Amino acid sequence: MKKTTRVLTAALIMFFAFAATATAGQVYKLGFSGAITGPTSDAGNPLSKGIEDWFKYVNDNKLLGDDKIECTIRDDQYKTDVTKRNFEEYLDDGIVFYLNYSTGSTLGLKMDFEEEQMPTVPSSYHEGNLVDSTYIFIPVATYSENMVALAEYVVKNHKGGKPKVALFIHPSAFGRGPVEDTKKAVAAGLNMDIVEVVEHGKDLDNSAMLKRLMSKGVQYVICHTVQSPVATMIKDAMRLNVTAKSFGEPGKLTFLGAHYTGGADLIALAGDAAENYYWTCSYNLTTEDNEKSQKQLKLAKTYGRDDKAANSHNYAAGILQAQIPTQAIIMAKAAGLEVNPANLYKMLNQMNGAKVFNSFAAVGPVSYSANDHVGVDVVNIYKVDKGVFKAISSIESEYMKKLRAK
Amino acid sequence: MTYFFQIVVSGIVVGSIYALAALGLVLVYKSSRVANFAHGQIIAAGAFITFFLTVDLGVPIFFSFLASMAITFFLAMSVERIFLRRLIGEPIISVIMVTIGLASIIDGLIYLTPFGTENFSFPPFLPDTPLTLAGVSISWTQLVGVIITFILIGGFSWFFKKSTVGISMRAVSDDQFGSMSVGISVPRVFGLAWATAGLSAAAAGCIIGNITGLNFDTLHAFGIVVFPVVILGGLDSILGAVVAGIIMGLIQQFAAGYLDGNWGLNGTGDVAPYVILLIILLFKPHGLFGIHEIERV
Numbered sequence: 079m080k081k082t083t084r085v086l087t088a089a090l091i092m093f094f095a096f097a098a099t100a101t102a103g104q105v106y107k108l109g110f111s112g113a114i115t116g117p118t119s120d121a122g123n124p125l126s127k128g129i130e131d132w133f134k135y136v137n138d139n140k141l142l143g144d145d146k147i148e149c150t151i152r153d154d155q156y157k158t159d160v161t162k163r164n165f166e167e168y169l170d171d172g173i174v175f176y177l178n179y180s181t182g183s184t185l186g187l188k189m190d191f192e193e194e195q196m197p198t199v200p201s202s203y204h205e206g207n208l209v210d211s212t213y214i215f216i217p218v219a220t221y222s223e224n225m226v227a228l229a230e231y232v233v234k235n236h237k238g239g240k241p242k243v244a245l246f247i248h249p250s251a252f253g254r255g256p257v258e259d260t261k262k263a264v265a266a267g268l269n270m271d272i273v274e275v276v277e278h279g280k281d282l283d284n285s286a287m288l289k290r291l292m293s294k295g296v297q298y299v300i301c302h303t304v305q306s307p308v309a310t311m312i313k314d315a316m317r318l319n320v321t322a323k324s325f326g327e328p329g330k331l332t333f334l335g336a337h338y339t340g341g342a343d344l345i346a347l348a349g350d351a352a353e354n355y356y357w358t359c360s361y362n363l364t365t366e367d368n369e370k371s372q373k374q375l376k377l378a379k380t381y382g383r384d385d386k387a388a389n390s391h392n393y394a395a396g397i398l399q400a401q402i403p404t405q406a407i408i409m410a411k412a413a414g415l416e417v418n419p420a421n422l423y424k425m426l427n428q429m430n431g432a433k434v435f436n437s438f439a440a441v442g443p444v445s446y447s448a449n450d451h452v453g454v455d456v457v458n459i460y461k462v463d464k465g466v467f468k469a470i471s472s473i474e475s476e477y478m479k480k481l482r483a484k
Numbered sequence: 485m486t487y488f489f490q491i492v493v494s495g496i497v498v499g500s501i502y503a504l505a506a507l508g509l510v511l512v513y514k515s516s517r518v519a520n521f522a523h524g525q526i527i528a529a530g531a532f533i534t535f536f537l538t539v540d541l542g543v544p545i546f547f548s549f550l551a552s553m554a555i556t557f558f559l560a561m562s563v564e565r566i567f568l569r570r571l572i573g574e575p576i577i578s579v580i581m582v583t584i585g586l587a588s589i590i591d592g593l594i595y596l597t598p599f600g601t602e603n604f605s606f607p608p609f610l611p612d613t614p615l616t617l618a619g620v621s622i623s624w625t626q627l628v629g630v631i632i633t634f635i636l637i638g639g640f641s642w643f644f645k646k647s648t649v650g651i652s653m654r655a656v657s658d659d660q661f662g663s664m665s666v667g668i669s670v671p672r673v674f675g676l677a678w679a680t681a682g683l684s685a686a687a688a689g690c691i692i693g694n695i696t697g698l699n700f701d702t703l704h705a706f707g708i709v710v711f712p713v714v715i716l717g718g719l720d721s722i723l724g725a726v727v728a729g730i731i732m733g734l735i736q737q738f739a740a741g742y743l744d745g746n747w748g749l750n751g752t753g754d755v756a757p758y759v760i761l762l763i764i765l766l767f768k769p770h771g772l773f774g775i776h777e778i779e780r781v
């Protein structure tokens with residue numbers, strides 16, 4: 079009798095164990111490597127929080143049913159060699175999708191993504207990521223699209239003759255890439271003069287540069303760098319009384335900047351000098367106080383983020399970067415496909431038409447195809463008004479489309 | 485001419501701040517012959533301590549500034565006591581390697597705080613309107629920065645020339661064993677050199693932070709940016725640091741004002757100081773005010 083009871087108990091345990099396994103759902107492993115500390119961590123840190131929170135939200139709210147996403151987040155301190163090591167360890171771990179961060183490491187690992195056939199969404203929106211690459215999917219408009227869109231906005235709104243523009247850029251591939259595309263746009267017919275391209279250093283005083291630009295008749299300075307040098311420059315411009323009070327004010331400088339040159343951090347650094355600064359970004363800002371931003375703030379509150387992270391456009395960037403693979407997984411499951419890198423890659427390439435993905439983090443829909451690996455094509459133009467960025471226009475760069483078509 | 489004078493004023497402002505930031509490196513080198521690669525981190529720490537005291541604890545900024553200088557004084561002294569004192573008499577390269585390690589440790593510690601990854605600015609405490617004379621303008625931040633720089637540099641110069649401790653520090657710098665034989669406490673002098681370097685670093689951090697905003701990456705980079713100033717000045721000369729700082733500031737501004745954007749040149753404002761540094765070192769290998777030591781064999 080005792081023996082029979084033992085056998086029955088063992089059989090029951092085995093049954094329930096198998097049953098539990100069958101209903102536990104799948105775990106899909108993803109990896110993110112980014113600058114949570116180190117240079118550019120002012121962007122990378124809130125971005126990583128956005129990624130973390132979105133995946134928690136997916137699991138907590140069972141967006142994938144019983145399946146779960148397990149995303150390992152590692153700090154690479156903006157060092158490409160560390161990023162590469164992280165990526166290799168994620169591969170050994172069996173990831174189905176990879177999230178990368180910097181321009182340098184995305185360019186550096188581009189061939190690895192191809193060899194491993196690993197769909198990758200980077201935080202870098204460098205146009206060069208797309209060259210000779212099929213596995214990289216950029217979430218939003220590229221840096222070049224941001225800069226050319228600003229140039230187009232200047233041309234469209236400038237009064238009287240050809241606008242004279244200076245480009246103020248980061249001394250790196252990240253800064254130089256968009257300059258080349260802006261020059262190509264001018265060569266293709268964009269009616270403006272690029273008077274000068276200034277690569278900044280660690281300047282404590284930009285008086286000489288600003289006076290020089292003024293002496294050459296420059297009216298617009300388009301920036302493509304990070305916030306700190308822009309903040310120093312616009313503070314100097316305010317001191318020298320050369321900042322335009324309205325767009326294109328004659329004899330003054332109107333400052334405009336692409337993606338990483340703006341946001342709440344610029345206002346934190348530049349204070350009043352940021353007033354009337356124009357900025358392009360594909361993310362919805364919480365200062366817009368719309369339904370989208372309320373969702374972002376709710377997510378941040380759910381996971382205990384402070385106001386600074388919750389209101390950061392980099393937090394929104396992290397959310398979108400995590401939403402893209404989530405959506406690909408949802409599409410693969412709906413199509414009855416196994417969730418693996420090959421199928422997720424296939425799903426991303428089909429994310430168009432009726433299958434576009436609308437995110438609360440972005441200002442436009444995310445769409446990809448085999449020939450288009452840029453997600454959100456629209457950028458909003460924001461302007462600092464009484465200490466906050468407010469949207470004044472939306473734009474899709476016509477010239478970048480023309481350049482790409484060539 | 486307004487353009488020219490604006491560049492001169494900007495060059496002097498930038499150069500003075502370079503000199504103040506370089507001062508900490510000079511003080512440590514002067515007493516211990518060590519190039520401190522953690523200097524930038526101490527500059528950043530000074531700026532963030534002031535910010536924390538002012539914004540988070542509500543201490544008036546003037547007192548925060550003084551408190552921050554006092555804190556970094558003791559912080560740098562502790563660093564010397566804990567990490568460097570036991571290396572007295574060891575090869576200089578070992579000590580330099582320790583300062584590189586220290587830089588990483590302080591980096592890591594600051595990254596654990598919100599100050600490592602976010603941007604801040606000091607609450608405005610000086611008038612917004614710049615001072616303008618004949619079209620040449622200078623902001624209050626810059627003016628106050630220059631005044632503080634010259635007060636501190638004047639104070640340190642007096643200290644080294646006239647005070648007993650300062651003279652002891654110079655003696656240690658010249659000959660450690662000789663100084664010990666006449667009863668000077670070399671470890672105490674080292675500690676004091678680090679402490680005063682910390683004090684000047686905090687002042688530099690606050691001034692730079694007021695100009696550029698508070699970003700850890702930007703602030704700690706100044707520890708390296710001012711190395712050419714120290715080398716040009718002659719490594720262990722306070723006067724050298726001041727003269728070299730102003731030369732560097734002026735060259736940078738003149739290059740940015742007159743060379744950049746012309747004849748296809750760009751970024752000369754950053755490169756020109758190094759070119760001039762190399763040229764001067766060809767003729768004066770010990771820098772402008774460096775001492776050429778003669779050894780009898």
